[in-house]
Amino acid sequence: MAEAATAAAARAVAQRPPAMRWWGWGDPTHGASLPQHALRFLRETVGSGAPRPPVALANVRLEPSRLRAEVLAALRGVVGADAVSDAHGERVLHAAGKGYPDLVRLRRGEPEGAPDAVVWPADHEQVAAVLALCGRESLAVVPFGGGTSVVGGVAPLRGSHAAVIALDLGRMGALLELDRSSLTVRVQAGARAIALESHLGGLGLTLGHFPQSYEYVTLGGCAATRSAGQSSTGYGSFEKLVLGVRLAAPAGELALPALPATAAGPSVRGLLVGSEGAFGVISELSLRVRPQPADRSCEGVFFESFAAGLAALRELAREHALPDVARLSDEPETRMSMALAGGGAGALAARLYLGARGYGGGCLAIFGFEGPAGEAAQRRARARALVRRCGGLRLGAAPGRAWLRSRFEGPYLRDELLTHGVMVETLETAAQWSLVPQLHRSVGRAIAGALSAGGTPGLVMCHVSHLYETGASLYFTFLARQREGEEIEQWQQAKRAASDAIVAGGGTITHHHAVGRDHRPWMAQEIGAQGIAALQAVKAQLDPAGIMNPGKLLPSP
């Protein structure tokens, strides 16, 4: 049976969030990690500028808070005196997510705005009470979990309202219930993925959700944005993990119990998952967990081309031999990885080994297998045999280890590149297998073309990050020298070109970064005018005053 979590277990999961750099990503004590030879490689390829560190926090300019003292006092009356702040530092920390334009603006000390206050409710009831107050006072509400959105999902937009608050779920991190028989947990939505995973590990369980933002991201944020993680080919993207949801909407509570399956009409669960704070605040979640895998491995495979690798991935899907982690870099990304790995002995050995076998260019793949002992071993063996038949060359566990070591490092590297005047951005899509090769080419060309047209030719690379029976996702990374003073315009041109190419090529505008503000212009092409109208009707019902996260997800009616 389901058991209420003990107070100790609830507390163990409800750690306060770790500190986060206000101007960039992650742990403020994290050191630089971009090696000199990598910087040299970038200078030679895309160029770089003079180092440009972020301004000092005190120099970040914010408009004064618009909140009247009575309103601040009323908010404090709901959540407690120490759970509301309009201090400069907190407002800056909640002024933006972690997208490229966010960081450009923050580093300059010029965020587009900031919430007029930050509010930390403790539970569903406090969230509901805050929403009621915000409705009465015409305050826009931006739900704020880990604050890791890269698509403007937590931008402090107030729309037509008097002011805007960030509703930080940092105090709502408790484990509420554990059902070992059903393999489910119930948590407050502000619980961090890393804290829950760590607690589950002690119980021999795992959630299995590892987005690149893993160290900061909240489970509510994962649900609200349809997150996918590095093991989601095996564990399923976050929507597959959500069995029950509790939403605090301005119109009232919407609670869906945990069910393994149902045919009771259209999926209301599917409406709340991916709602990005526009319908209300996800306050609690019931999630599927799994036993810790008894067997776990991660290895590298080399394919002579991206096309050959794609064909092998498709066969793995067809033969029910999918790895749990499956990544296939294209030729440019593979070259870049080698260059970043530098002249070390390992890279040299790899190049010699591959050269001896006639692999000049080629593409690196990482395959991770985990699961119950017999199952994972048998699947791995079938996958290996199939990969061999498809021309793949096994490189052993070293590339797997290297990837595992560095898999959360990307955002730290981005900060360093920004300091050196290099723009780096990522974007992603998914499409049916038959469309993937052409989509890979057309999106790559669109980005490269936009960068060149702006006078800053760049590097564009890509990897397949998630596999499905009928298709796969593509994850693009691009770098270019920043156009100083025009960083945002430069980014917008590349982003727009990529998004247009994605939609034209039959891909989804986003496979796992969500919609936020940045993908909103393409939503009508994704779901059509009636799809937009249907979701707007849901919003009008659940959030009649339109206070929830305005300017995100859906165009205004």
Place this chain on the structure above:
Amino acid sequence: MAEAATAAAARAVAQRPPAMRWWGWGDPTHGASLPQHALRFLRETVGSGAPRPPVALANVRLEPSRLRAEVLAALRGVVGADAVSDAHGERVLHAAGKGYPDLVRLRRGEPEGAPDAVVWPADHEQVAAVLALCGRESLAVVPFGGGTSVVGGVAPLRGSHAAVIALDLGRMGALLELDRSSLTVRVQAGARAIALESHLGGLGLTLGHFPQSYEYVTLGGCAATRSAGQSSTGYGSFEKLVLGVRLAAPAGELALPALPATAAGPSVRGLLVGSEGAFGVISELSLRVRPQPADRSCEGVFFESFAAGLAALRELAREHALPDVARLSDEPETRMSMALAGGGAGALAARLYLGARGYGGGCLAIFGFEGPAGEAAQRRARARALVRRCGGLRLGAAPGRAWLRSRFEGPYLRDELLTHGVMVETLETAAQWSLVPQLHRSVGRAIAGALSAGGTPGLVMCHVSHLYETGASLYFTFLARQREGEEIEQWQQAKRAASDAIVAGGGTITHHHAVGRDHRPWMAQEIGAQGIAALQAVKAQLDPAGIMNPGKLLPSP
């Protein structure tokens, strides 16, 4: 790449639907199959009445069609003169689905009503034009696929409208596109599951969807009702097969392309799947297919108790060793199967075999495994080892063959039982593993209690029909002597008791029969007042005049 289907392929799938008994289930030429000993067993246990065959078709009483001649002519102007009918026979054939109360009323010659006309559009554009006409003329529209609903989903209710038409998708059965690379097909929504499966078989592919209504059901109907089939533990229920949908709604078209995955906001796909004709008419679908399994087997296993069997099923889920077909009968259903199998040599041998091993009562399970050669064999071997550890006794392939032979016979048997004055009804739910044992007991008791209270003590039996990582479905069958002249009240009492017990026990009101009219009173408990309000808002947007399938799915606003 996706290829448009050839005209021959399109036609091959678009067979006209097979004939269907107007008063019951299936092929009018199907003979009686209830053996004498089974009838004797029923007489001895629940009792039975004097044979009561259905009335003659000509004696079915209908009110005259409410459609004015001009409106009939206008409908004919849209779809063609021979694609509209208000003939008595067609109206009777579209007067109800195939639920127990439907059959009771039809056999008496007293359906609750009938559509004022039946209309057969040929494509999406004709559907849209018919809906526009119906909006102008205040005609309610009941989308009609296979007509197999057992929950009142196709009841010809006109709500507040002037009249009601059945929109039969029988002319919309074409295969539109085949994408062998992505393993997807695009079909018109009126295509029959059996016709598509047969065509795919010739191409080495399968959809893998086999509900008990398989021989008649349309793919659009499966999507609109979140159908599950006998192999859905392996292939996934129908919602997992739907990648793209095209809906003709009174407000306009809603088209969602086929995507393997997306994070672009709330799932509009999930809103259309399960919409039961209340938002519009699903006109086209993109569906996932799979290669035909190279390996396929089906076998029986005996457990000493339902509890022991449940524990084994849960372990199979936990260890990633789930069969594709997984059914576990409880003790009463197992006894009933043995009794129906009668005194044949096979049944006798089975009983002797089990008796020799100390199995007196016990429970029969059927496990089917299919998939790529190595995969299915390895999974079967792991499952067998696990079942053995859990105390399961393998019975070999004979019970599997027997089940496969008779798996679409249930509805035919029901007709025979009705002729003998025996009520038989089925209902189903799903819940988390931790709730399943208690739910099995409480729902069983509720049904038995209601039958006894009405003076007709019955037989109540159950099997687990679909497995998930976090839970399972329960499928109840009950029989009792009909209370002559009060058949509907008798049914209502049992149905209400069962539904109340399901919701009270944490189960979903329906795992795969859908909501229709019969489960509508429990929807508010399933998704809450705000869940209802959100779906009503979607309906108001897509179907502003409320002409689509009134009285189903959602309470009236």
